[in-house]
Amino acid sequence: MRIVVTNCNTTRSMTEEIVRGARDAASTGTTVTGLTPAWGVESAEGWLDSHLSAAAVLDALRAYDASGEPYDAVVMAGFGEHGREGARELLDVPVVDITEAAAHLACLLGRRYGVVTTLDRARGQIEDSLHAAGVARNCAAVVGTGLGVLDLGDEERTVRAFLAAGARARDAGAEVLVLGCAGMTGLQRAVGEKLGMPVVDGVGAAVRLAESLVGLGLTTSRVGGYAKPLPKGRTWGTGCGRPPSE
Template identity: 85%
Template sequence: MRIVVTNCNTTQEMTEEIVRGARAAAGPGTTVTGLTPAWGPESAEGWLDSYLSAAAVLDTLRTYEEPYDAVVMAGFGEHGREGARELVDVPVVDITEAAAHLACLLGRRYGVVTTLERSCGQIEDSLEAAGVGRNCAAVVGTGLGVLDLDDSDRTTRAFLVAAQRARDAGAEVLVLGCAGMTGLQRVVGEKLGVPVVDGVGAAVKLAESLVSMGLMTSRAGSYAKPLVKRRDWGRPGVGRGAVS
């Protein structure tokens, strides 16, 4: 089985970390390939980054020519999953949905610990769209940017503080709210005394299950194949604004 994992940003080091987590979760016989968009934000933190990231990830999948059996979208709360389901002919599993669905099997209410507070509303909207928002007790930020997560000691400390806030809000299960946090569940799980779900691992296992059961994205309605028409995907240097 071949699973493609798409990073939502252009930082290659983060892709490599995500792939390590995905391979640790994958079963025997599953190969994992990480894809890094050639363009887009270096980290996705906010609405602008998210929409830009979604287009870049879709462009990456559109132009990737090697065969694969499933896609894992490794951007927590980021846009694009619905478009990817229209675009490709294999199951697409978003780490946000995957983590939340598994968390709902482990406790009545879950909490998400993420990076910056500015991402919390976006994650809440993503969970609502996936139909699992009602079980979310809280989405709490650590105050760390995505690119700050390479400092493991600092990340662990910040996660534990934010996790307590989620616990105080009623969370019985915790979810890692960023693909860059992959692996942290092993460090903090015992200290917190509650299950901690990693979205990358959850998405890989769900993708494997869908493929092994022969299940594909429904084409009856919402995820029907895109209409045949001309689509201009943009050219470098054309239409650039002043936002950087």
């Protein structure tokens, strides 16, 4: 099985890290290809970034799909970022976003789960994303660590901040935690043991869910919301700088 994992930002080192996490989680026989958008944001932190990222990721998926490379599923590795529904319309293979994936598995492990994310400003997007995915009900809290996406490299500091935020989520009723950023991939075991709680990594969860859908022969419904995009004129970015105009 061939899974394409899209980073939501243009930072290739992060794509590599995500691909590493995805490969660690994948079943034997699954290959993982990482995709870095050719344009967009170097890290997605906030609504503006998320909207820009969504278009860039869809553009990358569109190009990949047109390239003729065969693939079986897509994992979208932006926690709380936009674009998921557009990708479902666009592609014929199953699409799993790491936000929803982590929540789906977390629901199987405890009555309430919590999300530990980067900056507090990301909370709104994550809440909306979980709501639309239909899994917000058992989310006890979304808690920020105060660390930006590109600050996660210092693992010791990240673990420390995660433990503090995780304790707040547990106090709010969480029995399971979710790593609320693709850049946290790999951290799950370390913090899980320290907190005595299961910690779900969205990248791994999404890879497994994508494998599950492919294995069961399931893909996105074309009835209703996710019908194929209508044929029409679309341009992806100004290119040569044509200015917006009235």
